[in-house]
Amino acid sequence: MSAIAEAPQTQPVRARPYEGRVTLPHVIKAEWTKLWTLRSTRWSLLVSFIAMAGLGPLVAAVQMSRWSTLSLGDRLTYDSINTAVGGYHLAQLTIGVLGVLVISGEYTTGMIKSSLMAVPRRLPVLWAKILVFAVVTFALMLLASLISFFAVQAIVTQHHVQHGIGDPGALRTVVGGALYLTVLAVMCVGIGGILRNTAGGIATFVFLLFVLPGISAILPSSVNNAISPYLPLNAATTVASHRFDNTHHLAIWAGFALFCGYALVAVVGAAISLLRRDA
Amino acid sequence: MVAARAADNLNMIEIEHVTKRYGEKVAVEDLTFSVKPGVVTGFLGPNGAGKSTTMRLILGLDRPTSGTATVNGKPYRDLPAPLHEIGALLEARAIHTGRSAYHHLVAMAETHGIGRKRVQEVIDLVGLTEVARKRAGGFSLGMGQRLGIASALLGDPSILILDEPANGLDPEGILWIRNLLKGLAAEGRTVFLSSHLMAEMAQTADHLIVIGRGRLIADTTVAEIVAQASKDAAVLVRTPQAAELREALVGKTVTVTSAERELLEVHGLTSAEVGTTAARHGIVLHELVPQKASLEQAFMGLTGGAVEYHAGMFGEENAEEIEVAA
Numbered sequence: 001m002s003a004i005a006e007a008p009q010t011q012p013v014r015a016r017p018y019e020g021r022v023t024l025p026h027v028i029k030a031e032w033t034k035l036w037t038l039r040s041t042r043w044s045l046l047v048s049f050i051a052m053a054g055l056g057p058l059v060a061a062v063q064m065s066r067w068s069t070l071s072l073g074d075r076l077t078y079d080s081i082n083t084a085v086g087g088y089h090l091a092q093l094t095i096g097v098l099g100v101l102v103i104s105g106e107y108t109t110g111m112i113k114s115s116l117m118a119v120p121r122r123l124p125v126l127w128a129k130i131l132v133f134a135v136v137t138f139a140l141m142l143l144a145s146l147i148s149f150f151a152v153q154a155i156v157t158q159h160h161v162q163h164g165i166g167d168p169g170a171l172r173t174v175v176g177g178a179l180y181l182t183v184l185a186v187m188c189v190g191i192g193g194i195l196r197n198t199a200g201g202i203a204t205f206v207f208l209l210f211v212l213p214g215i216s217a218i219l220p221s222s223v224n225n226a227i228s229p230y231l232p233l234n235a236a237t238t239v240a241s242h243r244f245d246n247t248h249h250l251a252i253w254a255g256f257a258l259f260c261g262y263a264l265v266a267v268v269g270a271a272i273s274l275l276r277r278d279a
Numbered sequence: 280m281v282a283a284r285a286a287d288n289l290n291m292i293e294i295e296h297v298t299k300r301y302g303e304k305v306a307v308e309d310l311t312f313s314v315k316p317g318v319v320t321g322f323l324g325p326n327g328a329g330k331s332t333t334m335r336l337i338l339g340l341d342r343p344t345s346g347t348a349t350v351n352g353k354p355y356r357d358l359p360a361p362l363h364e365i366g367a368l369l370e371a372r373a374i375h376t377g378r379s380a381y382h383h384l385v386a387m388a389e390t391h392g393i394g395r396k397r398v399q400e401v402i403d404l405v406g407l408t409e410v411a412r413k414r415a416g417g418f419s420l421g422m423g424q425r426l427g428i429a430s431a432l433l434g435d436p437s438i439l440i441l442d443e444p445a446n447g448l449d450p451e452g453i454l455w456i457r458n459l460l461k462g463l464a465a466e467g468r469t470v471f472l473s474s475h476l477m478a479e480m481a482q483t484a485d486h487l488i489v490i491g492r493g494r495l496i497a498d499t500t501v502a503e504i505v506a507q508a509s510k511d512a513a514v515l516v517r518t519p520q521a522a523e524l525r526e527a528l529v530g531k532t533v534t535v536t537s538a539e540r541e542l543l544e545v546h547g548l549t550s551a552e553v554g555t556t557a558a559r560h561g562i563v564l565h566e567l568v569p570q571k572a573s574l575e576q577a578f579m580g581l582t583g584g585a586v587e588y589h590a591g592m593f594g595e596e597n598a599e600e601i602e603v604a605a
Contacts, residue, residue, distance in 0.1 A: 020392025021360035030389035037382035038375065105375060113340055113373035114383075114430060118390040120339045120356040278341040 024124050031128040035102070035136065044098040045140060051090035052144035052177070056083050057151040067159050078161050081170050081242035084152040085145055085177035088240055095137055095181050096209065099188025100201035102133055103270070107196040116279050126274055130189050130267065137185040142178035149174050169242050172252075176239035179256065183263050184209075184236065190266025194273050208262075209233045235259045288352035290316035290437050290469045292337055292365075297346035299332055299493075306332040307493040309346070314438075314471045314488075319464045321484030321501075322473035325582050329493035330473040331370050334442050338367050350438065362391050362434030368427040370442040370473075376416030380407055380426045383415060388433055401429040406455075420447025428456070439463060441472040445479055457483050477578035491582040504577050514545045514553050517566035527560045528553065541565075 020026065035041055060083050063070070070078075103126075106112040119125050149170070153162040163170050191208075192201040212231050216224050228234055229250045238244065238255035249255060292314040299307040307329040314320045324330050335341040336348045339355030350358060350365050358364055374383050384398045402411045405425040410418070415426060424447055431439055444460070445453045460483055464470045474480050480487065481501050489497040489504075497504060518524050521543055525535045533547040545553055550569040557564050 021363075022390055023392075026390050026392050030386045033382060033386040033389055034375075034378070037379065037386070038377045040377055105377075109375045109377075110369075110371055110373045111375040111378075111383075113369055113371075114387060116340060117338055117367055117373075118362055118387050120358060120361055122356075278335075 022119050027124045027128040031132045044094050048091045048094040049140050049144050052087035052141050053147040055087035055090050056148035060152040060155045079242050080156045080161055081163050081173050084149040085173050088177045095185050096188045096205045099185040100192035103189055103192035104198040104201045122274050134182050134186050138178050138182040141181045145174045145177045173242045180236050180240040187263035187266045190270040193270025232262050293349045295347050297343045300344045312488050312498050316469045317467050318485045319470040320486045321480040322488050324490040326475050328490050364436050365438040366431030366436040368431045368441040374415045379412050380415050381411040401432045405429045421452050438469040477575050496581050512570045514550045515568040516543045518564050520562045524562050527556050
């Protein structure tokens with residue numbers, strides 16, 4: 001600073017040489033910092049992790065203790081892989097809400113202005129946010145899913161209904177649970193970016209994922225059967241289920257691809273909104 | 280980098296024929312001015328005049344409906360490392376309330392590859408060392424302003440743009456920011472700051488850009504504005520021969536009013552002209568005082584004119600808003 005102070009008044013100041021410029025890796029690092037330096041984010045991720053890792057073993061333990069009271073049909077169709085990955089039913093809510101918040105929180109607090117002043121080309125902020133949140137979600141949820149899988153199998157061994165990770169569909173379902181939650185996370189960042197509002201973003205995510213199937217169910221069965229497989233939740237959860245009712249679902253990867261398509265639409269919408277609208 | 284740039288718009292902010300509409304509402308209309316390097320330029324206007332909008336346009340947060348706003352000759356969006364070129368403090372807070380001041384600055388710094396040492400430097404500079412690890416949501420208005428200034432200084436930019444920097448600061452804080460800004464300008468930096476308080480401006484700014492209702496009213500110096508306003512100012516005369524002097528002075532363009540028996544307020548003449556006339560008529564004067572228009576009067580004279588001019592166009596409601604603000 002002393003060098004500046006001595007400079008003659010008419011000399012334009014260049015205080016120090018550029019230490020760097022805005023690059024995607026720099027923006028990714030900044031978004032990583034932003035994600036982990038909010039208490040609400042850390043809590044949401046912790047709750048999601050506990051839900052994904054803990055719900056399966058909890059349900060399995062209860063079922064095993066009540067095994068003798070289960071019907072023969074229930075015992076024969078008992079699927080310890082679905083139980084293991086079932087934590088996503090809870091984690092999808094916390095991950096989805098957090099996905100919306102990651103971006104809507106910037107709009108509601110005004111932080112977005114700082115973010116966009118630092119990165120005026122704007123899109124790198126969105127890409128970095130999506131990348132960081134997707135990678136964190138996938139890593140945490142995959143780990144939680146694996147923990148749940150092995151814990152559940154250990155618990156259900158007492159009634160000999162356990163599966164190995166090498167059994168057909170086991171690894172796919174375990175990874176699939178994490179994949180579903182990751183794409184859901186991306187979709188919710190997109191929704192948050194389009195709506196710029198936490199309440200609206202969460203309502204939209206809940207509507208698309210959980211309300212639409214309910215509405216579809218009260219329609220005539222021919223209509224319901226026709227549209228149900230294409231609803232986001234039904235399309236998405238094929239990949240996270242070991243076995244499911246085929247009439248209401250697309251093939252595993254076709255369903256997942258469709259869900260990825262929905263997420264892409266949300267992300268493209270958010271990108272257009274970010275570029276076109278005033279901050 | 281410095282040498283590579285066109286020298287004529289280095290450290291300059293240039294606004295050319297900028298218009299911004301939000302739906303039907305015109306926030307800024309055909310505004311043209313430039314902020315010159317190395318001085319403090321004040322941006323003055325009543326609340327709602329379009330100051331914040333103009334600053335948002337400069338910073339690429341809003342897109343002009345027409346016209347161009349450039350920093351160092353480039354639109355803000357094309358700056359490869361904006362925090363190193365221009366630092367900004369916006370009137371509305373631009374900080375996530377759940378994050379600590381330190382981590383906010385770290386995240387901002389990381390976008391440009393700026394190290395944590397510099398983050399600590401700006402925290403110390405603005406006096407937030409003790410509270411830097413606390414949630415920014417719990418900050419007072421003054422602490423929030425200091426954090427905003429720390430953000431603006433983070434990249435050690437040669438241009439600073441500050442929207443109402445004195446807002447929410449206590450007298451000590453106002454003095455601090457005034458000295459800080461003067462120091463930064465003395466280092467050769469370009470400083471552009473807005474205010475709706477003329478007196479505050481007069482203490483800090485060298486040059487003034489005055490807008491009202493989104494239009495440019497004046498692009499001049501503080502001294503010139505006061506001189507202009509003082510032209511129409513009154514001359515106070517105390518004389519035991521008040522009636523005689525009044526008789527001698529009153530004319531087509533001259534009006535004389537009297538608040539006390541021996542005190543006259545003369546409009547339309549300079550104090551020299553009043554004195555000469557008195558001497559010619561052998562009238563004794565006890566006091567002869569030219570009234571200088573105060574800065575606030577000068578400001579209201581300027582923006583008041585804008586209100587009258589625009590009242591017909593924008594309707595009563597908007598005119599009222601301006602008057603209250605002024």
